[in-house]
Amino acid sequence: MRCATARKRLSDALDGALPPGPQGRLEAHLKRCCACRSYRDDVGRIQAETRLADGRPRGAWDDFEKRLEAKLASAAAGRVAVDPPFAVRRRWAWAAAAAMVLAGLTGWYLLQRPGTAMSGTWLADDDVLDPLMEAAEASPETASRVDREVRALIDDMTPAPDAEAAVLPAADPLFWESLSDEDLRAIVSELEDETGRGGPQ
Amino acid sequence: MDDHPEARLVDEARTGGREAFAELVRLHERRVFGVALRMAGNPADADDLAQEVFLTAWRSIGSFRSGSSFYTWLYRITVNTSLTFLKRRNREKNRAPFDENLAVGGPATGLPPGPEGRSALNELASRIGEAVASLPAPFRATFALVVDQGLSHADAARALGCSENTVSWRMHKARKLLQARLKPWLEEVRS
Numbered sequence: 001m002r003c004a005t006a007r008k009r010l011s012d013a014l015d016g017a018l019p020p021g022p023q024g025r026l027e028a029h030l031k032r033c034c035a036c037r038s039y040r041d042d043v044g045r046i047q048a049e050t051r052l053a054d055g056r057p058r059g060a061w062d063d064f065e066k067r068l069e070a071k072l073a074s075a076a077a078g079r080v081a082v083d084p085p086f087a088v089r090r091r092w093a094w095a096a097a098a099a100m101v102l103a104g105l106t107g108w109y110l111l112q113r114p115g116t117a118m119s120g121t122w123l124a125d126d127d128v129l130d131p132l133m134e135a136a137e138a139s140p141e142t143a144s145r146v147d148r149e150v151r152a153l154i155d156d157m158t159p160a161p162d163a164e165a166a167v168l169p170a171a172d173p174l175f176w177e178s179l180s181d182e183d184l185r186a187i188v189s190e191l192e193d194e195t196g197r198g199g200p201q
Numbered sequence: 202m203d204d205h206p207e208a209r210l211v212d213e214a215r216t217g218g219r220e221a222f223a224e225l226v227r228l229h230e231r232r233v234f235g236v237a238l239r240m241a242g243n244p245a246d247a248d249d250l251a252q253e254v255f256l257t258a259w260r261s262i263g264s265f266r267s268g269s270s271f272y273t274w275l276y277r278i279t280v281n282t283s284l285t286f287l288k289r290r291n292r293e294k295n296r297a298p299f300d301e302n303l304a305v306g307g308p309a310t311g312l313p314p315g316p317e318g319r320s321a322l323n324e325l326a327s328r329i330g331e332a333v334a335s336l337p338a339p340f341r342a343t344f345a346l347v348v349d350q351g352l353s354h355a356d357a358a359r360a361l362g363c364s365e366n367t368v369s370w371r372m373h374k375a376r377k378l379l380q381a382r383l384k385p386w387l388e389e390v391r392s
Contacts, residue, residue, distance in 0.1 A: 011373035015347055017354045017365075042387045043376045049326045050333070050348055056244070061230060064248065068226060068255055072219065075256065 001029040006036050014047055211271050214262050222262070226255055229272060232350055233279050239345035240283035242334050250286055254279045276350070276360035280342045287338055325386040332382045336375055343371040 001009075006029045012018040013026060030037050136143035179187075207228065213221035233254050238247035257278050265274055333344060339361075346357040347368065354368045361368065380387070 007377070008369075008373045011376050012354075012369055014376075015354060015369075015372060017369065039380065041391070042380045042384075045325070045387060045390065046329055046376065046379050046383060047348065049322065050329050051326060056234075064230060064234075064251070065223070065226060068252055069223065071252065071256055072222075072259055075260070 001025055003029075003033060003036055006030070006033065007039055010036070010040055010043065014043065207271060208267070211262070211265065212267065214259075215265065215267070222259055225271070229275055230255075232272070233275060235349055236276060236279045236342075236345045237283055239333065239341060239349055240280070240287065240338070246286070250279070250283055253286075254282050257282060270356070270359070273352075273356055273359045276346060276352070277362065280346075280361060283342065284338055321386070321390045325383065325390055328383055328386050329379070332379050335382075336378060340371050340375045340378075343368055344375050347372055 006026055009018055009022055009026045010030075013023060018026065030040060132146060136146045207225070210218075210221040210225050210228075214225060230251065234247055234251045237250035237254065238244060241247045241250055254275070258275060261278075265271070333341060336344060342361060343357060346352045346360055347354070352360065354365045354372075357368045358365045
């Protein structure tokens with residue numbers, strides 16, 4: 001074993017980090033190497049005499065703990081004082097994000113809602129419509145067919161009427177009962193004016 | 202009786218238990234102060250460093266992984282805080298670089314009276330402190346953990362964030378530097 005290796009292992013041995021095998025070879029080297037024995041004595045002496053001069057009285061540690069406690073308390077108080085503004089900011093950010101998502105969903109719903117004028121199918125331009133109208137004018141049969149198609153298209157695009165709204169007031173028997181004789185006479189008079197026919201005398 | 206009182210204290214401190222943390226401080230304040238003193242070189246700065254170490258530990262104890270060694274974690278904070286502190290003060294730059302051939306005065310010609318052997322030993326002990334203080338910071342940190350605190354190479358490696366081989370090499374180098382620097386006083390003690 002070389003002296004440089006022996007001194008490296010000597011350092012490990014002083015720290016209790018040298019396995020038994022190398023330890024035996026180190027001891028064998030030290031037996032026959034005077035310089036390394038001297039080095040071992042020196043570093044062993046340094047190890048033994050190394051002392052950290054702490055020497056603080058108990059009072060110093062009490063003071064240390066009190067000061068630390070005060071700092072910990074102020075750190076905790078600081079945390080409380082600092083957190084809310086960030087929390088408020090975070091809440092506003094979430095609210096703004098939620099409002100944007102809600103607006104997007106509402107817009108999407110309005111565009112996609114069935115029966116709205118926006119979602120109907122429209123003829124694209126006059127180049128298609130004009131020849132059709134000309135053909136309809138030329139032939140009554142074609143005109144009739146176009147008319148049916150247009151009406152069917154309008155029917156398809158028109159939202160289904162509300163069932164309640166479809167019931168005319170006149171269909172309700174209570175409607176007539178609630179009318180006075182004067183109201184009835186006025187209605188009859190209007191009908192005679194519109195149709196030219198008189199009502200029952 | 203709880204087999205792992207420190208682990209229980211750490212768990213309580215992690216959930217905000219200030220009293221448990223105070224108990225941990227009482228358990229470890231001397232060790233933390235010892236490493237800080239070795240690194241800073243004077244008790245006033247070591248005291249400030251130790252306060253900073255425990256404040257950092259309190260703020261980040263939530264990130265401490267239970268099952269790890271608390272004191273190793275604390276030593277790591279201590280070493281990192283000390284190294285940052287030394288950089289900030291730029292003390293290392295102003296400190297004279299270690300030179301093992303540099304004569305540091307040698308034994309005083311007029312030693313104080315008293316038993317010769319004891320005086321020489323006392324002188325050696327004080328010179329050891331100066332010599333260790335003049336080691337480069339990473340060597341001093343390793344020396345403080347292994348020699349002053351008695352950590353194994355494995356624990357010191359965890360605290361320093363390096364390999365065991367690095368710890369072993371640093372210790373060997375530090376001893377070699379100290380032996381060269383203290384040679385005059387060592388010879389006097391031997392004689």
